[in-house]
Amino acid sequence: MKVVEEKNMHSLLDIRDLCISFERDGSGEKYLHAVNRISLRVDPGEIVGIIGQSGSGKTTLIMGILGLLRGAVPGVWRGEAFLDGKSLLPLCGEYAEEKSGGKIVKRNTPFQSAQEKLLGDLRGRDIVTIFQEPRAALDPYFRVGEHMLEALRRSRAPGGETELRTQGIELLQDVGLVDAARLWDLHPHQISGGMAQRVMIAMALCARPKLLVADEPSTALDVTTQAKLLELFRRLRDKHGLAILLISHDIGVIQEISQRVYVMRHGEVVESGETREVLENFQHPYTGSLVKAFAHFEHIPATSIANSDAVSLLEIKSLRKRFQQGDKSFWALDDVSLELREGETYALVGESGSGKSTLALSLMVLQTVNGGEVLYKGEDVLKADKKRMRALRREIRMLFQHPEAVLNPGMTVGAILSEGLEKDGEFTRNEIDQRISEVLDQVHLDPSHALRFPGNLSTGEKQRVTIARALITRPKLLVCDEPVSSLDLAIQAQIMELLREFQGRLGLTYLFISHNLQLVKLLAHRIGVMYMGRLVEEAPAGGFTTEGARHPYTRLLLASVPSMGDETSRSICAEFPDVEPVRLEGGCLFRNRCPWYLKSRNPECENKTPPLRNVLGGGKVACHLAGD
Amino acid sequence: MISPFLRILGKPGGYRMLLGGLLVFLLALVTITGTYWTRFKPDEMDFEHPLVPPKSAWLTRLTTTADGRKALMESHQNAAPSTSSSSVTEEGDDLLGALKEEEHPPTEASTAKVEFSALRDHGHVLGTDKNGRDMIALLVAGARSCFLPGLVACAVALGIGVPLGLFAGFYEGRWRMFARIFNGTLLSMPRMVLILVVICVLEPNVYITMAVLGATLIPRVSELIATRVRILSGMGFILAAKEGGLGDFRILTRHLFWYQNRAVFFIQFSLIMAESILTETTLSYLQFGTKPPDVSWGNIIEGSRLTFFSGQYWITFFPAVAIIMAILGFFYLGDGLNARLAYREGR
Numbered sequence: 001m002k003v004v005e006e007k008n009m010h011s012l013l014d015i016r017d018l019c020i021s022f023e024r025d026g027s028g029e030k031y032l033h034a035v036n037r038i039s040l041r042v043d044p045g046e047i048v049g050i051i052g053q054s055g056s057g058k059t060t061l062i063m064g065i066l067g068l069l070r071g072a073v074p075g076v077w078r079g080e081a082f083l084d085g086k087s088l089l090p091l092c093g094e095y096a097e098e099k100s101g102g103k104i105v106k107r108n109t110p111f112q113s114a115q116e117k118l119l120g121d122l123r124g125r126d127i128v129t130i131f132q133e134p135r136a137a138l139d140p141y142f143r144v145g146e147h148m149l150e151a152l153r154r155s156r157a158p159g160g161e162t163e164l165r166t167q168g169i170e171l172l173q174d175v176g177l178v179d180a181a182r183l184w185d186l187h188p189h190q191i192s193g194g195m196a197q198r199v200m201i202a203m204a205l206c207a208r209p210k211l212l213v214a215d216e217p218s219t220a221l222d223v224t225t226q227a228k229l230l231e232l233f234r235r236l237r238d239k240h241g242l243a244i245l246l247i248s249h250d251i252g253v254i255q256e257i258s259q260r261v262y263v264m265r266h267g268e269v270v271e272s273g274e275t276r277e278v279l280e281n282f283q284h285p286y287t288g289s290l291v292k293a294f295a296h297f298e299h300i301p302a303t304s305i306a307n308s309d310a311v312s313l314l315e316i317k318s319l320r321k322r323f324q325q326g327d328k329s330f331w332a333l334d335d336v337s338l339e340l341r342e343g344e345t346y347a348l349v350g351e352s353g354s355g356k357s358t359l360a361l362s363l364m365v366l367q368t369v370n371g372g373e374v375l376y377k378g379e380d381v382l383k384a385d386k387k388r389m390r391a392l393r394r395e396i397r398m399l400f401q402h403p404e405a406v407l408n409p410g411m412t413v414g415a416i417l418s419e420g421l422e423k424d425g426e427f428t429r430n431e432i433d434q435r436i437s438e439v440l441d442q443v444h445l446d447p448s449h450a451l452r453f454p455g456n457l458s459t460g461e462k463q464r465v466t467i468a469r470a471l472i473t474r475p476k477l478l479v480c481d482e483p484v485s486s487l488d489l490a491i492q493a494q495i496m497e498l499l500r501e502f503q504g505r506l507g508l509t510y511l512f513i514s515h516n517l518q519l520v521k522l523l524a525h526r527i528g529v530m531y532m533g534r535l536v537e538e539a540p541a542g543g544f545t546t547e548g549a550r551h552p553y554t555r556l557l558l559a560s561v562p563s564m565g566d567e568t569s570r571s572i573c574a575e576f577p578d579v580e581p582v583r584l585e586g587g588c589l590f591r592n593r594c595p596w597y598l599k600s601r602n603p604e605c606e607n608k609t610p611p612l613r614n615v616l617g618g619g620k621v622a623c624h625l626a627g628d
Numbered sequence: 629m630i631s632p633f634l635r636i637l638g639k640p641g642g643y644r645m646l647l648g649g650l651l652v653f654l655l656a657l658v659t660i661t662g663t664y665w666t667r668f669k670p671d672e673m674d675f676e677h678p679l680v681p682p683k684s685a686w687l688t689r690l691t692t693t694a695d696g697r698k699a700l701m702e703s704h705q706n707a708a709p710s711t712s713s714s715s716v717t718e719e720g721d722d723l724l725g726a727l728k729e730e731e732h733p734p735t736e737a738s739t740a741k742v743e744f745s746a747l748r749d750h751g752h753v754l755g756t757d758k759n760g761r762d763m764i765a766l767l768v769a770g771a772r773s774c775f776l777p778g779l780v781a782c783a784v785a786l787g788i789g790v791p792l793g794l795f796a797g798f799y800e801g802r803w804r805m806f807a808r809i810f811n812g813t814l815l816s817m818p819r820m821v822l823i824l825v826v827i828c829v830l831e832p833n834v835y836i837t838m839a840v841l842g843a844t845l846i847p848r849v850s851e852l853i854a855t856r857v858r859i860l861s862g863m864g865f866i867l868a869a870k871e872g873g874l875g876d877f878r879i880l881t882r883h884l885f886w887y888q889n890r891a892v893f894f895i896q897f898s899l900i901m902a903e904s905i906l907t908e909t910t911l912s913y914l915q916f917g918t919k920p921p922d923v924s925w926g927n928i929i930e931g932s933r934l935t936f937f938s939g940q941y942w943i944t945f946f947p948a949v950a951i952i953m954a955i956l957g958f959f960y961l962g963d964g965l966n967a968r969l970a971y972r973e974g975r
């Protein structure tokens with residue numbers, strides 16, 4: 001007992017038995033218990049993770065202890081929270097439990113201005129927060145520098161404008177923004193999401209905080225940017241002794257960086273302890289479902305269709321697409337050629353903006369292109385007339401990333417499904433109804449779902465409906481553009497399972513687009529890597545490892561995937577300079593990030609576009625210096 | 629039976645929607661069924677009973693002051709001889725009887741009694757106008773003549789505005805350019821002036837006038853629809869519909885119009901109806917709209933201009949109430965629908 005108390009005395013943030021609820025219907029009878037009796041502790045200089053699905057109460061917990069839920073009824077109503085020994089909680093909620101009845105009633109002690117001031121002081125000084133959408137948190141009318149100055153002034157840093165500026169630039173450089181002096185004069189919309197996140201962190205550091213709370217800081221970022229951010233967190237902890245409370249739904253992130261972890265579910269902590277310990281010897285089945293969401297996938301060996309005698313189904317030849325953005329224009333697709341064989345899954349990976357979706361929309365003829373051919377069974381889809389196109393649209397279908405955006409909210413599921421068949425009057429009502437119940441059954445939905453509106457389906461169910469919508473025309477080829485990226489982990493696994501099942505049963509061919517490299521490896525036979533509109537490497541799934549990869553960009557991508565304290569990955573990441581991707585002109589587009597080029601300054605890389613050439617092991621690579 | 633109404637009441641804009649809907653429903657009912665249950669025809673002139681007040685005494689008492697009642701009686705005494713001189717004298721026992729009774733100056737209390745009992749059986753529940761036309765028949769005929777021109781205005785405004793908006797929003801490019809020029813031209817012409825010019829140049833026909841009114845509302849409708857369609861076109865389900873092989877026509881009619889913009893359509897329908905009733909009555913009052921012998925609420929009021937201050941309030945009062953109810957009805961309906969839509973889209 002004594003030991004425990006002593007330990008708590010040292011902890012920086014100490015939350016005990018915290019409850020946060022929201023009134024359901026205004027009657028004061030029904031409550032939604034968003035956070036239910038949570039105890040949590042963060043020690044100085046420690047990185048602590050909270051993991052849980054969306055809606056499990058992670059953000060509510062943080063908002064609660066920061067006093068941001070004060071308007072809520074009843075909000076924070078039970079428990080204690082200490083920051084560095086100072087109690088936070090009297091400042092957080094106006095409600096408390098009645099002594100006798102256990103009913104939640106309004107406290108009669110109102111807030112005092114002194115307390116408010118105290119809370120205001122703590123918030124933003126001792127304890128700082130960064131959120132998921134960094135750019136939303138920066139005022140678009142103020143330059144980066146003005147944000148920094150404001151933050152410095154608020155933390156009562158001494159000195160005039162010039163001194164503050166020097167300090168600010170130092171801080172920006174500290175968080176890895178080497179080019180801080182140039183950034184100083186830019187507006188938030190002119191910088192990338194990753195940079196904005198770092199600006200947020202630099203602003204937070206102005207006050208020399210003791211605790212940094214990061215709520216899903218990397219969810220909106222690419223893996224490569226995420227890896228850099230996590231590295232930064234690690235450095236801040238080591239250098240400044242900053243404690244970090246990291247909230248995430250991504251088990252990889254938590255695994256990579258946190259020392260201790262709390263697993264949250266439905267507002268409760270179901271398991272906690274040393275990260276390694278918890279994730280390896282989990283006790284609660286929910287933790288198991290997080291750790292093992294994709295475990296059973298690995299046991300099914302991906303049947304190799306990589307043998308080249310399989311018939312080619314889709315061939316893309318020199319596809320080009322130019323976009324105008326403001327007064328600049330650039331190639332979103334630059335001479336992309338690839339081939340899909342019947343029954344295989346070809347995965348396309350790359351950072352956001354690399355042109356994956358553009359490729360999908362172009363080959364679906366949902367967008368015009370500036371050149372190239374898309375041959376489906378030898379026939380150029382881009383040149384098909386209206387009638388032929390309608391037939392082709394039955395055979396080539398597409399899944400989109402956001403199922404809720406795809407389903408017209410005013411139509412029933414049945415209407416959505418039958419639409420693709422009704423249009424030509426080729427099928428009778430009976431046949432259509434039969435097919436509807438057939439596809440609903442295939443995607444494991446109840447036939448009664450046909451009468452429901454998308455609005456009252458869960459996200460997973462919605463994505464099943466979009467799959468059913470594609471399957472109803474009995475397609476041969478399915479183009480999946482990030483089909484599971486907006487879903488929770490457990491549902492991702494179910495949908496992936498479903499996709500695999502169809503491939504086996506219906507012999508579908510997939511073009512599977514994703515930025516999630518782990519996911520891709522579960523399903524794909526071959527993998528193509530895109531960078532800035534170009535295909536830079538193509539490899540059979542087996543060769544898609546940090547050792548097997550030929551192109552430096554592929555190596556970077558693979559090494560950036562969070563994994564538990566993998567030293568080799570971290571050292572590979574460290575080889576790459578910490579710069580933003582920019583669209584270069586001519587030569588190899590990757591050269592500003594390429595360690596080989598930066599070392600050798602190979603003139604070929606500057607002048608000549610590296611052609612995609614065959615290498616040993618059945619892959620292809622577009623790099624002047626990569627070996628065969 | 630009741631519960632769906634109660635549910636609507638609970639929703640944002642529910643009261644307005646229900647009240648407006650009720651008024652519009654009544655108006656439509658009267659328009660459609662009116663000819664079956666009215667006792668008189670609107671062009672039937674009861675020469676024996678011109679300017680008789682509403683039948684029920686309390687209605688008269690309720691709406692006129694003591695002075696007014698006196699004036700009413702006097703006017704009646706004045707009007708009666710003039711009518712009897714102009715109409716055939718040997719008919720109308722009732723009226724003669726009444727006049728006879730009035731020859732003996734009665735007490736104040738008995739006057740009203742005598743007056744109303746005398747007129748009890750003429751059958752004009754809401755009284756008659758100066759030509760002896762039945763007010764109820766006139767009001768019913770007026771309802772028709774505000775509904776039909778309103779529908780003409782809606783047909784023009786929505787029939788052209790909606791497709792124009794859909795095309796301009798969906799295809800951008802040339803259609804958008806065309807819509808911009810077309811709408812700009814229409815918007816640059818003041819509505820009333822345009823209507824008056826058309827009336828002067830063409831024959832003054834209320835349907836033509838309403839068509840012109842509808843035309844002046846095209847810009848509003850088409851811009852509204854085009855803006856919405858432009859936003860919707862970028863959304864996933866339009867892309868998905870194209871992916872599913874749907875032709876442009878089906879995407880426009882089904883997804884963009886029926887599933888996404890039909891509420892806007894009904895809202896605009898209600899608002900344009902309200903506006904066109906207002907315009908129609910105004911024009912008729914100014915004698916540019918419906919011309920007698922055709923009846924409209926506006927020209928009933930116009931016809932009562934001279935009698936209003938001499939105490940024959942009812943000829944002005946009832947059409948005015950009808951106009952207000954009709955306009956309020958459509959306006960509330962549109963406004964309630966709008967609030968409901970805003971709420972649904974806000975979620």
Ligand SMILES: Nc1ncnc2c1ncn2[C@@H]1O[C@H](COP(=O)(O)OP(=O)(O)O)[C@@H](O)[C@H]1O
Nearest residue numbers: 323324325332351352353354355356357358359
């Ligand atoms: N309609 C468009 N107009 C202008 N630029 C676009 C348009 N669509 C995509 N882009 C740009 O093209 C590039 C490739 O985008 P995209 O294909 O969506 O990448 P990915 O799917 O790999 O994230 C990005 O820089 C993006 O901003």
Ligand code: SF4
Nearest residue numbers: 588594597605623624
């Ligand atoms: S071509 Fe040159 S710059 Fe490009 S990846 Fe290869 S080595 Fe690097």
Ligand SMILES: [Mg+2]
Nearest residue numbers: 356357481482
């Ligand atoms: Mg994309």
